[in-house]
């Protein structure tokens with residue numbers, strides 16, 4: 001197979017194999033080596049308290065530093081990892097790397113805040129999950145309350161009893177749990193009762209064009225209201241516009257994550273943000289808009 005021998009101009013230009021298909025096949029093949037050689041890296045996006053601009057956390061987001069294709073975003077390879085079974089190894093590497101960073105930041109005397117770690121349903125539901133999730137915390141002596149697992153609700157529909165059980169066990173150990181991409185997919189409000197989560201993350205789908213569509217405002221408003229009534233915290237993800245930020249602040253949304261405060265940044269730069277503790281909202285161009 002020509003495909004086996006790496007990037008090959010014949011295959012790239014082949015009429016019956018598009019670049020996209022070629023790329024997917026080659027990424028699928030390269031993923032095993034990437035896990036073995038540690039070609040991943042994490043970037044971090046601050047999560048900010050809406051009313052005081054205090055940095056109260058950050059989400060760890062994975063990137064694949066591919067030797068040929070360059071820096072790849074999760075959308076380009078996590079589906080493949082779900083299918084070829086590598087997702088659990090990848091998610092476990094992420095947790096370990098986060099613990100390593102927390103340990104480093106602690107030694108650098110940086111005030112620590114919880115780090116949000118995404119877990120796919122596949123890696124969350126493995127039988128040895130609990131043990132594997134706790135091991136890196138023990139290794140680096142990290143308190144579980146510094147880890148906030150983000151679970152995408154729609155991916156748990158089939159196994160919801162088992163998910164509820166794992167969540168309960170993790171909560172008992174002191175981990176935090178958030179429901180990610182809330183409001184999208186085949187989600188059920190029943191899960192809010194069944195899953196002991198602390199935070200709902202409103203999906204970017206609604207927030208990105210929040211003020212342009214009255215449906216988005218109605219849905220976002222309802223989620224914030226419901227979260228308050230259920231005694232849950234709520235994070236709006238993908239906030240870019242000052243007007244949207246103001247709208248969310250007025251409605252009592254607890255936390256904001258989005259380009260208006262910061263894009264995801266390197267471990268080195270998030271450390272500086274943690275040290276400052278406060279972020280001010282900026283326009284995409286970096287201009288200051290709100291004085292607080």
Ligand code: C2E
Pocket residue numbers: 045060061062073074075078091094118119120150180181204237238239240257258259260264
């Ligand atoms: P997510 O967990 O919903 O993460 C939020 C995504 O929205 C991130 O994309 C982030 O960069 C992006 N985002 C945040 N604020 C803004 C904004 O204001 N504007 C715009 N345009 N985008 C914004 P990213 O890093 O590409 O991650 C995509 C998804 O990949 C994540 O969605 C998450 O589901 C998944 N993912 C990322 N890292 C991991 C991981 O380590 N393990 C697993 N299982 N999934 C991961």
Ligand code: MG
Pocket residue numbers: 059118150180
């Ligand atoms: Mg997430």
Ligand code: MG
Pocket residue numbers: 180181182201203204237
């Ligand atoms: Mg999300």
Ligand code: MG
Pocket residue numbers: 181203204
């Ligand atoms: Mg999302």
